[in-house]
Amino acid sequence: MSIRSWLFVPGNRPERFEKALAAGADAVIVDLEDAVPPADKVAARAQVREWLAGNAPDDSASPTPIYVRINAVTTDWFADERSLSALPRVAGLVVPKAEDAATLIVAAAGAHDALRIVPLIESARAFAALDAIASAPRIERLMFGTIDFQLDVGIEGDGDELLYFRTRLTLASRLAGIAAPIDGVTTVFDDAAVIEQEARRARRLGFRGKLCIHPKQIAAVHAAFAWRDDEVAWARRVxxxxxxxxxxxxxxxxxxIDTPVLLKAREILASLPAPLA
Structure with a gap:
């Protein structure tokens, strides 16, 4: 199943790690970047390493994949944090400020064989190198850092203002043969209707996942990426x-009903959970 909800948990709050895994998200991102003040970076990395090396439940006990968002390549923390990729419990690294393929190759140096890289696309330079980034080794999906991107290019607004850039991510992903992209955060967490609306907008543009900053957002994101009853009924009729x-x-x-319509209907039906015996 494609990962729909990606829940951030601060890397300097180890008491929240297990709660994040139990929150119901499809994946958890332990965040060493924005969530951790500079003075706490080294201690947070040590806490995360200790948890991942010995205390984090293994895949059989907790199948929720764990990703780690490290700090950017331009920071003093990048080299030490990317070494977390050698830990088997780390499913992937989220690499912020990704602006070229070379950075992503360096980020994965020394990683275990199954580790995946998820670049955060959040600058004009990243879009200029988007095809090369999407085609780099180990890339799983592209992730849109909408807030930082708006700041970088001077765009105000998260709706039609970013339409061109969201579709660019969808197209680059398709051309590179990787999974569909992941949309950025919705800053409100107590309005399920707004969260679902924004996630559905992303889905219509070809996205198949969304970042979450609070467990309250998970259900609305899952609802947005699920097929509605009327869509399932239409697919069966087709x-x-x-x-x-x-x-x-x-x-x-x-x-x-032509071939693309039939293929869409079959895609919907194939994505439904198997009926209970």
Whole structure:
């Protein structure tokens, strides 16, 4: 299953690590960057390393993948933090301020074989090198750092103002053959309707995941990336009509069912959980 919800937990708050894993998100990101003040960076890294090396539940006990957002390559903490990639419990590194493929290759040096890299795209330079970043080794998905990007380029607004850039991420991901991108955070966490609306907007633009800054956002994100009952019913009707036609051209609700429509219907049905025996 594609990871829909990516929940941040501060790297200097080890008492929250287990709670984050139990919150219901598809993945947890232990954050050593924005969530940790400079004076606490070294201590936080040590706490995260200790937890991941010995105290974090293994995959069989807690299948929720754990990612670590390290600090940018331009910082003094990058070299030491990227070494966390050697720990088997780390599913991947989230690399902020990713602006070239070379940085991502360095970030993965010494990593275990299964480790994946998730670049945070949050600057104009990153978009200038987007295809190379998406095609770098070990890249799992692209992640849109919407707030930092707006600051970098002087854009005000998270809606239509970022439409071009969101579609660029979707296109680059498709061309590179990697999974669909992950949208940035919604800053409110106590309004489920707003969270779901923004996640659905991202889904319509080809995104298949969203960053979460609070456990309260998870349910709304999952709802946004789930197929609605009417969408599932439509998909079943399309498949049934096609099968009943015996290969002849067929229409449904006044519209012809061509191959792309049928493939979309099958995609919806294939993504549904298997019925209980």
């Amino acid at each position: 498949v049934e009509a096609t099968e009943a036609s015996g290969g002849a051209a067929v229409a449904l609700d006044g519209k012809m």
